[in-house]
Amino acid sequence: MAGVPTRELVLAWLDEVKDPEVPVLSVVELGVVRDAVVSADGTVTVTVTPTYSGCPAMRVIEEAIRDELLLRGLPRVTVRTVFTPAWTTDWIPESARAKLEAYGIAPPGRAIVEEALVPLRRANGTPRCPYCKSARTELRSEFGSTACKSLCWCADCRQPFEMFKAI
Amino acid sequence: MSTPHPALFEALLRLGDDRLVLGHRTSEWCGHAPILEEDIALANLALDLIGQANLLLEYAGAVEGAGRDQDALAYFREAIEFRNALMCELPKGDYAVTIARHFLHGVFSVLQWDALSSSTDATIAGIAAKALKESRYHVRHAGEWMIRLGDGTDESHRRAQDAVNLLWPFTGELFMPCSDDAELAAAGVTADVSSFEAKWRETIDDVMLRATLTVPEGAWMQRGGREGRHTEHLGHMLAEMQIVARSHPGAQW
Numbered sequence: 001m002a003g004v005p006t007r008e009l010v011l012a013w014l015d016e017v018k019d020p021e022v023p024v025l026s027v028v029e030l031g032v033v034r035d036a037v038v039s040a041d042g043t044v045t046v047t048v049t050p051t052y053s054g055c056p057a058m059r060v061i062e063e064a065i066r067d068e069l070l071l072r073g074l075p076r077v078t079v080r081t082v083f084t085p086a087w088t089t090d091w092i093p094e095s096a097r098a099k100l101e102a103y104g105i106a107p108p109g110r111a112i113v114e115e116a117l118v119p120l121r122r123a124n125g126t127p128r129c130p131y132c133k134s135a136r137t138e139l140r141s142e143f144g145s146t147a148c149k150s151l152c153w154c155a156d157c158r159q160p161f162e163m164f165k166a167i
Numbered sequence: 168m169s170t171p172h173p174a175l176f177e178a179l180l181r182l183g184d185d186r187l188v189l190g191h192r193t194s195e196w197c198g199h200a201p202i203l204e205e206d207i208a209l210a211n212l213a214l215d216l217i218g219q220a221n222l223l224l225e226y227a228g229a230v231e232g233a234g235r236d237q238d239a240l241a242y243f244r245e246a247i248e249f250r251n252a253l254m255c256e257l258p259k260g261d262y263a264v265t266i267a268r269h270f271l272h273g274v275f276s277v278l279q280w281d282a283l284s285s286s287t288d289a290t291i292a293g294i295a296a297k298a299l300k301e302s303r304y305h306v307r308h309a310g311e312w313m314i315r316l317g318d319g320t321d322e323s324h325r326r327a328q329d330a331v332n333l334l335w336p337f338t339g340e341l342f343m344p345c346s347d348d349a350e351l352a353a354a355g356v357t358a359d360v361s362s363f364e365a366k367w368r369e370t371i372d373d374v375m376l377r378a379t380l381t382v383p384e385g386a387w388m389q390r391g392g393r394e395g396r397h398t399e400h401l402g403h404m405l406a407e408m409q410i411v412a413r414s415h416p417g418a419q420w
Contacts, residue, residue, distance in 0.1 A: 053297055054218020083222075083293025086300060117277060117303070118310030118374050142304055143208035147215065151204065167300045 005074070010036040010044055013072055017064045020057050021146045022164075024103040027061055031091030034082065043076040044069055049087045052147040089166050100164060101130045106152065108166035127163050129154035139163075171232035174347040175288075177250065178357045179230060180240075181345070181393060182279075183223030184251035187241055188401070189272060190216030191408050195259050205262075208308060212269065215301045222294045242412035246401045253392040254337035256401040260330065263316055263323070267330035270309035274370050275341045276302040282358030291356065310374050317378025324379065331375070332383050339388025342367070 005013075014036065015028045027033050027048075034047040046065055050058050062079045069077045089108040092100075097107035106127035114122075126137040134156035141151040142165070149162045193213035200206035224237035235243075254272060259265050280302055283295035316327040342364040344352075352359040375382055391397065412418075 050297070052215060052218060053222055053294075053301060054214040054216070056214070083297055084289065086293070086296040088300075113303070117274060117306045117370050118314070118377075119307070141204040141208055142308055143204070143211040145207070147211055151207075165304075167304070 004038055004040065004042045005072075007036050007038055010038060010046075010069065010074075013068060014046070014065060017061070017068050020060050020064070022100070022103075022105065022148070024099045025092070025096055027065065029092060029096035029099075031087060031089075032061060033065070041076075042074055043078070044074050045078045045080055047080050047082055049082050049085075051087050055147055057146075087167075089164060092164075104130050104161060105149065106130050106161060106163040108164040111166045124166060126152060129157060129159070130161055131159055132157040137161075172230050174351055175356065176227055176231045177345070177347055178351055179223055179227035179291075180250040182283075183220045183227055183240070184249050185255050185272070185276075186216040186223065187220035188249065188251040188404070189255040189268070190214075190220055191404060192255065192257075192259050193265070193269075196265065201262055209265070212305055212308070215298075215305070219294070219298045219301070226290050226294070238412065242409045246397050246405055247395040249392070249395065249397065249401060249405075251392050251401075252337070252340045253389055253398055254334060254340065256392070256398060256404060257334070257337070258400055260333070261326060263326035263330040264333060266309050266312045266316065267327065267334050269305060270313050270374070271334055271338055271371065272341070273302055273306040273309050274367055277306055278363040278367055279358060279360065282363060285355075286357065287355040313374055313380070314378045317375070317380040327378065328380055331380055335383045336386045336389050339386075340390045340392060343388075343390055343393070345393050 011028060011033070014033050015026045017027045019025050019027060019030050019032075022030070030051070032048050032051060034049055036047070037045045039045075046069070048058075048062065048065070065079055066077045088111050090111050092108065100107045106129070109124040109127065112124060122139075126139050128135050129137050129152075132154060134154055136155040137152050138155065139150060140153050140160070144151045144162050148165055150165050151160060152163050153160050190213045193209050193216060196206065196209040197213070198206065200209055220241070221237050224240045228235045228237060228240055252272075254268060257264075257268070277299065280295040280299035283291055284299055286292040286295065313327065316323040318324070319327075342360050344359060344361055348357055348359075351357040372382065
């Protein structure tokens with residue numbers, strides 16, 4: 001390939017790599033990709049951080065990042081995992097939150113660390129329904145089909161829906 | 168890490184084995200939980216715990232410096248080489264036992280991760296900061312169920328109290344310092360478990376009160392897991408957990 005790509009170009013390419021479990025978000029929007037460093041010989045080191053300790057998608061994401069950049073013609077790609085700072089849904093930008101809602105997943109509220117370990121009342125209210133936008137919703141379970149989602153229910157359109165967990 | 172460090176290796180096994188063994192026990196509920204939402208919840212809890220164990224045992228292998236990775240440590244050690252607290256290996260019991268164990272161990276975990284998130288060892292601090300977020304929602308889930316079961320029907324109250332009575336003698340071991348840990352704790356690499364026992368008890372008492380449950384006083388505290396002296400249950404659990412890896416060593420899929 002001609003010349004070495006800029007960091008911005010590499011990040012733009014990585015914005016094409018979607019999360020395998022939430023395919024409307026890219027790994028950049030999700031905040032999994034923390035940085036990309038391009039060296040003079042074209043070697044790229046991508047720094048990633050896991051969403052959850054046991055997220056089974058992490059290995060798939062790393063392979064997808066490597067494949068994407070190798071297909072773009074980069075000679076060598078290294079994916080490095082860091083744990084600090086710990087991943088938070090607060091990194092997901094507003095534009096990506098809108099995409100989540102349009103896809104049928106309520107976006108996360110702010111990641112609030114509650115003082116009480118077993119609080120009487122949750123600091124975050126329930127999200128509006130991504131289908132009918134009603135505020136009359138309830139949390140059915142903090143756990144859903146993947147580690148990153150909770151299960152909610154809408155009292156107006158009477159549909160279950162998923163919410164991206166705020167952590 | 169290039170220099171092998173036996174005390175740190177042991178400390179990481181204690182951290183990792185608690186989560187591996189409790190995570191496996193939790194996974195035994197998959198497809199058997201009383202309601203679908205709880206089946207999903209427990210599968211999620213197991214996934215988090217095994218994920219934490221994966222990170223901790225991977226680091227333990229690197230610290231040991233003997234070429235063992237997390238799979239070698241999980242699947243090719245015998246029961247006497249495991250360093251989990253005895254509480255983690257007890258059979259899953261009924262749903263009350265499962266919830267009470269998650270609650271008692273979960274509060275311990277939150278406090279332990281909180282202390283370790285400022286470890287002078289960057290890898291431990293990073294894993295702890297991530298695991299802390301997960302343990303917080305584990306405790307929220309287990310604590311809410313403790314209250315629901317304890318302050319529920321006569322049947323659910325009886326079962327929840329029986330579960331607490333069964334598990335209580337296994338709580339003391341969580342806070343017993345290990346001799347090889349003193350130096351690491353003093354250096355800020357690990358955290359002295361006895362330093363957060365009072366806070367643990369305060370949280371437990373608060374939820375037990377709301378759950379109308381009683382903490383058994385004066386119980387003889389069991390110990391042995393941290394030194395590899397386990398109950399008969401661990402060997403049976405490992406036989407099931409390790410059989411595939413041992414039947415097909417080195418298999419990739």
